[in-house]
Amino acid sequence: MADVVDEVIMDSADENDDIITRSPEELAELKKENGNQLYKIKQYRSALPLYSEAIKLCPNTAAYYGNRAACYMMLNRFIEALEDVRRCVQLDPKFVKGYVRMAKCSLAMGDLKTAEFAIKKVQDMQVDGQTIANELKSYEKLKQYESESNKAYEKQDYRKVVFCMDRCMDEAPTCNRYKLIKAECLTFLGRFQEAQDIANSILHIDKGNADAIYVRGMCLFYEDNLDSAFQHFQQVLRLAPDHKKAMNIYKKAKLLKKMKEDGNEAYKACKFQDAYNLYTEALKIDPLNKKTNAKLYFNRATVLSRLAKTREAIDDCTAALNLDESYIKALLRRAKCYADIGEHEDAVRDYEKVFKMDKSRENKKLLQDAKLALKLSKRKDYYSILGVERNAGEDEIKKAYKKRALIHHPDRHANASESEKKEQEKKFKDVGEAYGVLSDPKKKMRYDNGQDLDEFDGGMPDVDPTQVFQRFFGGSSHGGQEFSFGGGFPGSFTFQFR
Template identity: 60%
Template structure:
């Protein structure tokens, strides 16, 4: 889009200053013009600019000099200055064709669609065959097309599409801060905060009081839940532009969100859990787009549920937090802890493994190993459940439970059952024997309870359930008898 050295005007009418001696200023200006033009040809644009400034001081009413300086400004990427000079040129000479081409070009580069269209229409009136008209018209149509698409996409909250459209606009309007900042605002909503801040910083490097750039930086801080620093930026925007409605709106939302969260935290510390829960829930309605802050609010609600031992609800709040912020380690670890409480060990292992991948700390490793150990234990047979007793059962409780279960599931009690039922009762009878064999032995029971030597213990369970049955009931007298005809030698058992 930049002008080429050949675009300067190499000739200029002599200008007479009535207050000077005849031809003195004009001649001096012409001599300097030759120097400036030669510097321009040699691409020494800064040096050329300095000389053009001197020339315009000598002849402030010569349009060609403004035109040449505009071309120099363009080569230095100072398009706003170039546009001002081109417009000054037209103001002095409304029929200066080359000045219109520069106005069109600079207007497109700085994103002034209306200015470009106006100048292009005037150029067509003055010189309909101008070779610059068609390519600049295509650039103008390109901008208008993607600006329309961006408006539609923004209304649908399709921020990725807006970013794409602004990139296409910036292909033409390379020096348009408005398009860049519109892109930056959408990058904020896409959580691409670093990219957005870089755009804002680049613009502020050139224009320290660009309110929209300051606003974008404030947005980044706010949506990263750095509310206090965000306040400083929004306040600065409102000092520079009191009618900046978007800054005022987000400033009010930030204040409200901070207040509700702090009130909830205070209630939580005082163990007023229902009040804290209600305040956090209310805070979640203030700004649905602030996903980082809202993730923390969901996590705070999860802490309340955990305090009340409502682990399923706590886990669900952690999941809600992670949907908003997938890298939220605290929520991930709390959800894993809830899974542990709910004895859903596979899910707990999954979460602890994910946490370990991100942060290979000693604590995370310990939690992962504990979850894996609990999962391994959970896959064993639950001997307490098989005997129908709790984990604090006494030796007598274990014996009584075995008597009851053994009699219920002994195969001879189900001699007339279907084949499927017989197999099921035989399986249960065997499990009852295994359970009694482990839980009746204090050492084996301790190892079982502690989860140690699981594989060795499982291999040791290959025992004859009938032998256990004989051993257990063979020492009891009294009670009633039944014929266990299916056992070797027609053995008869007595039950006490």
């Protein structure tokens, strides 16, 4: 074993002696060849320093830059690769591979201007058309989808932009510019997690990427995290003072925050119209900011409620929920507004949604109360039928019954049309039913408490309004009182209880 090692050491020493005697050009060529061998077996990281050593030995040899550029490209280090191919074609303007690699690098980076320049150079050299065919095809696709993307962006068709960027990344999967354009539009579409994932993946490699920080700031802004958004926009402007998009959205964010806070202060000071105006102006600042705008609509709905504009308050709550369907405060506000105007079915529907999202004891009670109000709204209003207030006493109820019963008694409308007779019969029956309940303390208490009268003493029997009338006026089968309906006008008549 020792003899073998000595032999290897001797061979190594001989090789070192041989290298020492070689010229820089020969050594550079050897380094290049060794690099090529590693490149062929995809050992790009190992090949890279060998190409760099060859360049150091012979800095004016175009092929060495071309080889190192190819190695950089396999490692997705396109910026360094582009620098090498620029140096390569500068040393040898006729180096076709250098221009082909320049086109590849440019396309990978989404730099269509440089790609077009490189493709034209190859075409001008009148080489085989297949040499640059793939690059030309990719260039045409990128050019098409970039153009479509720009038009869609101007129209705020952000879904189309995302589609176009995906097609661009089919050709240039490592292009950060395409990724960040997509991420920005995902933010506009409310797909914040996807946008943040793209931005974070870029910042993991390039912590100072201003566009990626801008996208993260946008996500925070549209999620109504304004303070953190401000910090991101400030960082972008420190890195890139001329970043127009960051400057514009930073101004929007500051103005939006100020107007919202001013509206809140006006509301607290009971200056409701001023608060309404401030919230209205704030809603115009950025229509894409759904989270903040949902809160502004809710705040304005609260103001409208205080201004007794209930229907408009409902509309604003609906607008808030269209922007954020899980906004419980807006659901609660709208439900209360519905209840206030007697639209109890809609109120119950909203309270059910609230309870489904938050099964708290308080929300359960609100739902129960709403269902009770709905139930009460569907039963007859006996107080209204008699024309008395809910706090009416026994005497007042009796007087009201006497008055209404005489007005609606069927005998008074004997000469009326059939439809009118039926209407008056119904009202006469309702008056008797109302009196039957409100004149009985137990039934009245159950009625006032919203309990079912059908469950009272085995059920609420059908009321015979004539019996109620006779009982109330003291009529009997042996004679009684006589009532005259008509007051001297044609068609008047008299009937007598016997």
